[in-house]
Amino acid sequence: MNPRRWPIVTDADRAAIARVLDRGVLSGAGAPEVKALETEFAAAVGARCCLATNSGTSALHIALAAAGVGPGDEVIVPALSFIATAQAVLQQGATPVFADVDPDIYNIDPADAARRVTSRTRAIVPVHLHGLPADMDAIEALARGHRLTVIEDAAQAHGAVYKGRAVGTLAAMAAFSLNSTKNLPAGEGGLFVTDSEELYARAARVRFDGLEPPSKWDPTHPLDDEADAHATLRGWMYLPGELTSALARSQLQRLAETTARSQRNAARLSARLATLPGVEPPRIPPDRTHVFHKYRVRLDGARPGAGLGPTALRDRVLEALRAEGVEAVLWQTAPLPAHPLFASRERYPNAEAALASTLVIGSQSYPLFAQPLEVVDAWADAFERVWKVILRAAERIYR
Template sequence: MSSNFSRRAFIKKTSLGAAGAFIGMEALATGAAPALQLSGTPALLGGTPLMTKDNWVKWPVWIPETDEPLVLEALRSGVWSRAKLVARFEEEYARLLGAKRCLSTVNGTNALIVALNQLGVGAGDEVIVPPYTFVATIQAVLVNGAIPVFADIDPHTYQIDPVKIEEKITPRTKLILPVHILGMPADMDRIMAIAKKRNLLVLEDACQAHLAEIGGKKAGTIGHAGCFSFQTSKNLAIGEGGAIVSDDDDLMDRCFSYHNLGFPYGVAPGAVASGSVRIGGKTRMAEYQAAIGLVQLKRLEAQTRIRNENAVYLRKRLGNIPGIVPHRLYDNVTQAAYLLFAFRYQQDQFKGLSRDAFIKALSAEGVPVSSGYTPLNTQPFIRDALESKNFRSMYAGNLVAYKTYMAQNQCPQNEALCKEAVWITQNMLLGSAADMELIAGAIERIYKNADQIKKA
């Protein structure tokens, strides 16, 4: 089956939950792979690329005939602030996750800020965080006046290491903030056991982990609360948007109040007569955002299955190439989200070809990849926060002394990963089985010609 047919079938059938892109996966897995011109000249050296941008599903997926009616209805209604569609989106997303409550926000960053705030995180507190995450995770801690404490990662799963978490707990530790980074679940069983033993709160940053599962339970529903992002690149794409989920009614009532300028829970936007009961912000989701989210929700389960099946195949295939070390999942992971498919690149196995040159060569073959994150714990915004007037007034000098802080927050495993990681984006995992084989073939072509590419 051709890649183009696979994509057409996917677009047509995914809203019904069909995974049509996987016809032929079994044949590929048993060795009936398409013939690849691996011996040909690498594209970077003037050869023909193995793939083109047309191989990949365009993201975000948008089908005008099925997706636009609800959005147009929302726009034409004139009711654009939070109302019935936002409430409906929250109900459907909570039901999909198996959570009691969901509160939507304007973006995932503000979901984290609101949740941390209403979990009582503030001045004088420490929050244990991973160094391998997007900057928003750490900014949310700092905005609430708390100090992020970095616990290094597991080098195989890229997730925060529970052993390192225990080492970083102090009397000031208030909360553990695991991040299911790249859509691969953290070791929540061990993290929750640590939290219970040490009487700590757990907020899951599941912004990249829509429908990921640990032991059949959805990421974001295991800790005291969980947060999600619906930014355009995410698996549930709205453009901007976020959500908090929890089974704690009191917490969710407070979060609702905070995200609505501190008005009491249940007060509708624009109803100001009641007066505010707490400090708050204005982070409400709009109706047209919710309309986009509702139509995207219809595809999420089918897309997640496709990504996982492709990732399983690709991980096995790449594991046979010298110098390519695919990520691992914990044994209790029953489903990943795969916002990104990641592996470690070992340049010594590629005749000393640098990671940058490898990425350039692979991109030239029509497989656009990136190097991912740089270390967070060394970025200037940390120093800017610790040396700010607010932090100096909230903490004793030794707690915000930058040199001391840096010495206590070294993460060597993360630094090594940041030098070796290569990312493949989630929309590429929505391709066909043949596409996955072509990705592996492109890497093999570079491996076989690493000397010539390096010299060039």
């Protein structure tokens, strides 16, 4: 059976796009699809306020701007993430300071983050990497002690829950992504959420070239929704269009279904992989749920029998899985501080070890969370075959 490609587009999505085209309104800060998306996503997350943006990166950027982060400030971010987490800090003229990650769950290590705090630190951006919430209690405690603003990077974690609370409501502000690869896909787009009217008002102006969003929208003059006030601060044009917003609304209706399928598939695959010596499925602390935007497996080369160095083992398994028709990728090959943009010489041992000894089952185009059970089982069968061959070969070499 062929794997299912992401994103899945349904008749409901087509109808949503047709609705926008029939209406003939393609944009506007007060336009109906944008406004409805904001109301519906805020309700889905349980936050008071939401702003739709044209990317997850811009949602993060307006959060940092609303927090008052600026030149001379430092913002702590994890060493393992997508580069956007650090770029948003640079966009606001501040300096990203990288903290290492927890070796078991790959999210920011609160103890290492605490060691990075200086008198210039203004904010911390925990990333709920791959769909697993970060250790928010420890991060909140750290932030309280140093008066830091916490902004959740929830780009990969729509629908995840930490201690009974939805991701997006665990800090002052949060940013989600609507990029096609995500569990809530709409092409390119983002969502900013907060419970604070004040932060919302500031972020709304940063999103709209520094202007107050229009208080009225007139369907007979949809392009005349001029701002009610003059610019009061520096802003960017980060508004999404109506087509994207309508598609996001339609996809939002299926987010719970996507989350359930993702968790079902991950549980099935983990049950199979956990029986293989030296293979470690993703860990989930008992106080939170994982939505498995990405499914990262650790391979233990030190286990008796495997006998290969971590990257050699990882590369061999990756190649063999692909030869078996399994979708598998590395997703990130270096910690963020090692990107040429930062060229940091500092070592981040846990982030480095995580990248060296793990791979992701499912690709961006064919993620695990999109698959029917038959494909999950076929991938598990193939993994077992590959692992058996690797163990046998290693035994022959090292006996």
